Amino acid sequence: MQVLALGLDVGKKRIGVAGCDRTGLIAHGLTTIVRKNWQADMSQLQQIVDQRTIDTLVVGLPYNMDGSIGPQAKQVQKFARGAAKHLGLKLEYMDERLTSFTAEQMMQTSGISPRLNKAMVDRKAAALILQQWLEQKRDQAP
Template identity: 35%
Template sequence: MIEKELEKPLKSLMGFDFGSKSIGIATGQMITMTAQPLLAIKAQNGIPNWDNLEQLIKEWQPDMLIIGLPLNMDGTEQYITQRAKKFANRLHGRFGVKIALQDERLTTASAKEFIFELGGYKALDKGKIDSVSAALILESWMSQYVIPS
């Protein structure tokens, strides 16, 4: 696992819910093992404004970026899976931050359910759904994290 290869303990994380029109972003802390939705940024055909992402990464200074990996329910890859992997590779190439991919099956459905419970249909804003999905992806990754020995 990638966790065994880390030379220093992780403290802060940034999670991404990749989409072709919108990318949800969340931050997380390993100390509390919790994540908070941050925002969603617009993308054109899966390509974000890289300057905006650079600003966020500089501001939050995450030790690792966790990118949601969209898979079919049977675990097979789909077209968007390859695009999410490409996005992850571009993040690593541009910013030099370690990355990890996390299975994101059902996170959007869970995010919608969570937001609906808090505020009904009016609260189901696309940006909010994407950023909550990013937080769920982060929390899912953290729940599987093994502390290096």
């Protein structure tokens, strides 16, 4: 099974971007896009999609801790729907609660300051989102 997915951790200032190996086993952070405007953001994503022949966008959805969808999640959904349409990709969501926290914990364990490396936090969070999706797909496979 060849996996052609891109994971996104969408924030107001930055978008963490993650990719995976073709086998779909391991997700890793690729880059962090500093948001400027829609066209610039889409241009950068389009380059990655073209380079990696992506067919699916996996976007982390920031549910509230009670599982409800708040204003931030609605903004992410609006961005994700527009991006998937613009880029011509399938769209899937993953629950991203605590991914940034987990990414920060991983960095601290490695002696890296999350406060000084926010772009790295976003990349790592995107990788965690994509990794969860890959594992869910593997678990659902016959």
